[in-house]
Amino acid sequence: MARIKTDKNISRKDVIVTKAATLFREKGFKAASMRDLAEAVGVEAASLYNHIKSKTELLHELCFSVANRFLQKIDEVEAEKITAIEKIEKLLRFHINEMIHHYEEVYVSDREWKHLADPYLSNFQNQRRIYRKRFAAIIETGIRNQEVKKIDAPTAVLIMLHAISGIESWHRSTQKISAAELEENMVTILVGGLTQ
Amino acid sequence: MARIKTDKNISRKDVIVTKAATLFREKGFKAASMRDLAEAVGVEAASLYNHIKSKTELLHELCFSVANRFLQKIDEVEAEKITAIEKIEKLLRFHINEMIHHYEEVYVSDREWKHLADPYLSNFQNQRRIYRKRFAAIIETGIRNQEVKKIDAPTAVLIMLHAISGIESWHRSTQKISAAELEENMVTILVGGLTQ
DNA sequence: ATTTATTGCTAACACGCGTTAGCTGACTAT
């Protein structure tokens, strides 16, 4: 009988959620089966249900843990007494680093949230909408203070957030530049695109 | 007996492919069923097979028709005798307009190509890789000619291409700015990010 | 050492999937 290995402070459920993130990223939520997941975990499919309620629960956990981290960060950044451009750059760098270091989760949250079921779906969409509005509001402040070019703020948000999801390609590329270089390049291009 | 309606010069297969694009975008390739598609077309699922070979064939058609349009465009742009920045801007505007006016197809090609099966999969990935290299080469020329900032060209490509796929959010947003405004904003931010 | 809770297993379920076979009705061309 092949037990799921766990280090201290990592529950078996966490192991499953983590492997699920990898699998959902690779195949997509719908195409990844519980039998695939079971194999990745080293156990039979039915055994997973001793630790989780359903396949969808895995998606909830992933999507909302990511969303919560971003919401917490924007709370923090909004409260700081710095210029709008500095706030934008801070958020940008946070996004970039999340995408670099929590790739699987962030990617899945980004691409697979459609498969959430209500009420989680509406909830997630709302959080997303609000987050983007708050981000846009920072940019609009920047425009008013003439730190930022006169551009459509929602469009700028959309560009930044989607550009960041391109880090996916960096992860899968064979000849990677370093994470630090990647971060600097992205900030240079994106912040450079907003200013002056 | 409910026949598929067709205007002149639009085959029944084209009708199916178009509806498939919409459905694949909405639900994802795996989650969209042939029964869903049949309903959208106004016919029974089995009847679809008088016009198409398989579900996957629909994905092939979509992915490669999009890919071919981009390849053709980059052929054209490379051949022109204009500056690197002008080439970049041309490609950028083409991408933007494709995403605006052929939203469903382009989106599906972008997000769902993973579900292609070999040999189509490898083929598609190759085309994609080569396209990006050619795009990066143009940027590198721009850097050498000091039209473009000293940045990592592959990273710049990745940012531009992914930023454009953010137009998805524009399509789904309720308060849209005009397509022309969207295009100008995106070009301003992205080209602005590369230059100076 | 014995009990209790945890974590695994096998077997099976109901269901939705892509697809095929075989048939019927409806346009098209002679």
Place this chain on the structure above:
DNA sequence: ATAGTCAGCTAACGCGTGTTAGCAATAAAT
């Protein structure tokens, strides 16, 4: 009018899915 092709239908197939029930083995607690 008649023959032939096209495009639809119903029924059904085999398969993979998420999930449950019931039981066995292991680990934890007494």
